[in-house]
Amino acid sequence: MGKQIVIIGAGLAGTTAARELSQRGQSVTLIDPEAGDTYERPPLSKHLFDDSRYHLPYHLEDSELITFVRDRAVSITLAEATPESQTEALFQPGSERLAGTVHLGSGETLDFTHCILATGMEANRPEIPGYPDALPVYNLGEAEWIRDFVAEATDPLNVGVLGSGYLGMEVATAAVAAGHAATVYLRGDEPLRRQLSAPVRRALFEKHKAAGVRFVTDHTDNADIPAGEHTLFVTSVGARPVRIPINGALPTTDEHSADPEGPAPGEVPTFAWDVDEHLATAYPGVWAAGDCAHITSGRFAIDHPWACEPVAESHGKYLAEHILGEDDDLTPRADGSAPSKPEPWSDVPWHWSFQGPEKVFTAGLTSPDAQDTVQRSDPSGTKFQVFHFAGPEPEAALIGVETLNWPPMQAAARRVLGADRPMPTRAQLEDPEFDFKAHSRL
Ligand SMILES: Cc1cc2nc3c(=O)[nH]c(=O)nc-3n(C[C@H](O)[C@H](O)[C@H](O)COP(=O)(O)OP(=O)(O)OC[C@H]3O[C@@H](n4cnc5c(N)ncnc54)[C@H](O)[C@@H]3O)c2cc1C
Numbered sequence: 001m002g003k004q005i006v007i008i009g010a011g012l013a014g015t016t017a018a019r020e021l022s023q024r025g026q027s028v029t030l031i032d033p034e035a036g037d038t039y040e041r042p043p044l045s046k047h048l049f050d051d052s053r054y055h056l057p058y059h060l061e062d063s064e065l066i067t068f069v070r071d072r073a074v075s076i077t078l079a080e081a082t083p084e085s086q087t088e089a090l091f092q093p094g095s096e097r098l099a100g101t102v103h104l105g106s107g108e109t110l111d112f113t114h115c116i117l118a119t120g121m122e123a124n125r126p127e128i129p130g131y132p133d134a135l136p137v138y139n140l141g142e143a144e145w146i147r148d149f150v151a152e153a154t155d156p157l158n159v160g161v162l163g164s165g166y167l168g169m170e171v172a173t174a175a176v177a178a179g180h181a182a183t184v185y186l187r188g189d190e191p192l193r194r195q196l197s198a199p200v201r202r203a204l205f206e207k208h209k210a211a212g213v214r215f216v217t218d219h220t221d222n223a224d225i226p227a228g229e230h231t232l233f234v235t236s237v238g239a240r241p242v243r244i245p246i247n248g249a250l251p252t253t254d255e256h257s258a259d260p261e262g263p264a265p266g267e268v269p270t271f272a273w274d275v276d277e278h279l280a281t282a283y284p285g286v287w288a289a290g291d292c293a294h295i296t297s298g299r300f301a302i303d304h305p306w307a308c309e310p311v312a313e314s315h316g317k318y319l320a321e322h323i324l325g326e327d328d329d330l331t332p333r334a335d336g337s338a339p340s341k342p343e344p345w346s347d348v349p350w351h352w353s354f355q356g357p358e359k360v361f362t363a364g365l366t367s368p369d370a371q372d373t374v375q376r377s378d379p380s381g382t383k384f385q386v387f388h389f390a391g392p393e394p395e396a397a398l399i400g401v402e403t404l405n406w407p408p409m410q411a412a413a414r415r416v417l418g419a420d421r422p423m424p425t426r427a428q429l430e431d432p433e434f435d436f437k438a439h440s441r442l
Helices: 010-025 041-044 083-090 140-152 166-177 198-211 309-330 407-418 425-431 437-438
Strands: 005-008 028-031 066-069 073-078 100-104 107-112 115-116 121-123 159-164 182-183 215-216 232-235 240-241 273-275 287-288 293-295 350-355 360-362 373-377 384-389 398-404
Touching: 005 010, 005 107, 010 028, 010 066, 010 115, 010 309, 041 140, 041 166, 140 232, 159 166, 166 182, 166 198, 166 350, 166 407, 198 360, 198 384, 198 398, 273 287, 287 309, 309 350, 350 407, 360 407, 373 425, 384 425, 398 407, 407 437
Parallel strands: 005 028, 005 115, 028 066, 115 287, 159 182, 159 232, 182 215, 273 293
Antiparallel strands: 073 100, 100 107, 121 240, 350 360, 360 398, 373 384, 384 398
16 A cells, blocks of 8 residues: 545645645645635735735646545544554555544545645634624635625725734735725734834834824724724734644643734634644644644744745645655665655745735744844835844844845845855844845855
8 A cells, every 4th residue: 555645725735735746646635625726815815905816726626646525624533543453454564554534524534644734724703893794804705705895885995904913904004005994903002013023013003004004002892993983894813723633632732822913812722733843743644734733843943833825835845745755764775874864844934914015024033022133224214124133142143034125135035044054144234235135145
């Protein structure tokens, strides 16, 4: 028996893994109620009020090597958890070993030697007493509902937005850019408090206010949002991983909620699947990728899922290579030397958010509370980068970069962080004469 690879979730991580595996000649089963009709999510929050393309379908089709199962996975049982008599039957001498079984909503089951969890996240849905129709914009159905509503409106809309993370700011700024009014209700006194460092979030706050977005700060009670004021209401207060019980258990950790924005008030935190630097869960034969995975070790371990497109895609590619390469990794070398250790996942994570005309990027490890930073601007002062270091020492390593409205310099940051050579030093970055872009091309 060869590998029986089952991927749960046909979003970016799952689709990428399936495509890469099939391109290498490996058959794979992809489970998703919407398999074949899934799409990229980032355009959804950016194009609700304009005529641009608001979703990008993945062009992946059922084929000889890719089997779509249009169903929902409801649980997983591991082979090692089955009664001993059954387990015996699962071992196939000299071949791949069955690791477990996926149970589907239909009652059908699928055995696997390898399973990739790629179930993404689902939006939190707070109640807004004055706005029973309030909805997040997390999937195509929601985006289409809003676009239809916008298309039918004869007057400019008055849009209310609850939450001031990336998605909330994208919706509000897109509304204003299209000639509507937008009011953002936020918990603290500034937007993007959990996403971006002080210089970047403050610059964006000023730009969004100047563009006409209204902010109601220190908002705590949704019952205070005046009913009847807004013609459309969008909620954006984070999301949580979609989990499937394995041997009856869901992931828990005492340390961190999975949601980078934290649970919405009154909601119990949920947790992603903890994975190591090879994206392996604690369960043999089960990996996790994309938004439902929390990387706990390696260069890019953080305390919540990365939850961004480039990481989901990179995870999918990595797992395809890793799973197909595992036989090489286990085979002793002809010269008798030990097999090589598999490389950990190490692509530089990055994220973009387009908020009306403003374009903000992060690359590598950046923190909203960072103190150990150096800021560099273009001569006009309108575009700038914030360089994050591992500590206060002069020799501390560069670990991440934020970039506002300067796409070529974001590309330079990604090149530098991903390069296999020494990073520029803090002294170099503090020197106005230092050419970071030229350095990135060395
Ligand atoms: C509105 C919006 C805007 C965004 N904008 C940006 C951006 O500007 N930049 C950026 O970097 N990132 C952005 N993101 C984040 C990015 O889209 C995600 O990080 C990425 O889609 C994660 O991919 P994924 O494959 O892990 O999950 P998803 O793409 O969410 O796919 C998960 C899939 O799993 C399926 N699934 C769930 N449960 C089950 C089950 N039990 N059985 C079978 N299938 C199941 C779902 O149907 C879904 O198709 C945005 C996200 C949203 C929602």
